Amino acid sequence: MTTGETRPPWWRGARGEWYVAAQLAFMGVVFFAPRTLPGLPAWNPSLARIFAILGALLMLAGGSLLLAGLIRLGPHLTPLPYPGARARLIQSGPYRFVRHPMYSGGVVLAYGWALLVHGWLTLLYATVLFVFLDIKSAREERWLVEKFADYPEYQRRVGKLIPFLR
Numbered sequence: 823m824t825t826g827e828t829r830p831p832w833w834r835g836a837r838g839e840w841y842v843a844a845q846l847a848f849m850g851v852v853f854f855a856p857r858t859l860p861g862l863p864a865w866n867p868s869l870a871r872i873f874a875i876l877g878a879l880l881m882l883a884g885g886s887l888l889l890a891g892l893i894r895l896g897p898h899l900t901p902l903p904y905p906g907a908r909a910r911l912i913q914s915g916p917y918r919f920v921r922h923p924m925y926s927g928g929v930v931l932a933y934g935w936a937l938l939v940h941g942w943l944t945l946l947y948a949t950v951l952f953v954f955l956d957i958k959s960a961r962e963e964r965w966l967v968e969k970f971a972d973y974p975e976y977q978r979r980v981g982k983l984i985p986f987l988r
Contacts, residue, residue: 837904838965841958848951852932857941865940873937880934888927890916903962911970919985921963921976925955926983956983 865873892899894915900906916923929952936944959982966973981987 837902838958838961839902841903841961842901844954845951845958848947848954849928849932852935852944852947852951855943855947857939857944859943862942870940873940877934877937877939881931881938882934884927884930884932884934886927887916888924888931891923891927894923903958904965905969909969911966911973911976913976913980918980921980921982922955922959925959929955929983952983959983 894912894917898906898908898910898912900909920926929948932948932951933945935941936948941947963973963977963982967977970976
């Protein structure tokens with residue numbers, strides 16, 4: 823932004839504020855909304871323990887990936903998808919494997935939670951979160967392409983949310 827230029831109000835969402843609000847709402851749904859509905863089948867009791875263990879492991883992996891992305895961004899971290907004036911393109915650490923490790927980690931964590939709590943609806947919520955974060959990251963990437971000349975090459979080399987899937 824140049825001197826004398828004013829930033830649009832946050833509620834207009836010019837820097838992705840509404841994406842952040844929606845993401846927080848979706849995350850709240852994953853963790854706090856009803857997990858199942860009457861009439862949906864119960865999880866197979868003989869597999870429930872395996873799913874719970876798998877869910878806990880996924881939560882640990884997803885949380886670790888999310889945290890690694892946060893730490894690697896360091897002072898360049900912003901809650902908004904719009905890159906700040908001092909933003910740098912980070913391509914190391916977890917960013918070597920996926921372009922959006924915090925989003926990927928959040929999705930893995932959400933699926934892990936669904937398995938841990940044996941929630942049919944929670945699996946659906948995690949899928950909606952995944953689709954939403956794919957849409958949000960696509961918008962974010964348009965801004966990143968505008969800001970960083972080498973971003974298109976990074977896109978060709980590294981998967982967006984899932985390693986090896988561009």
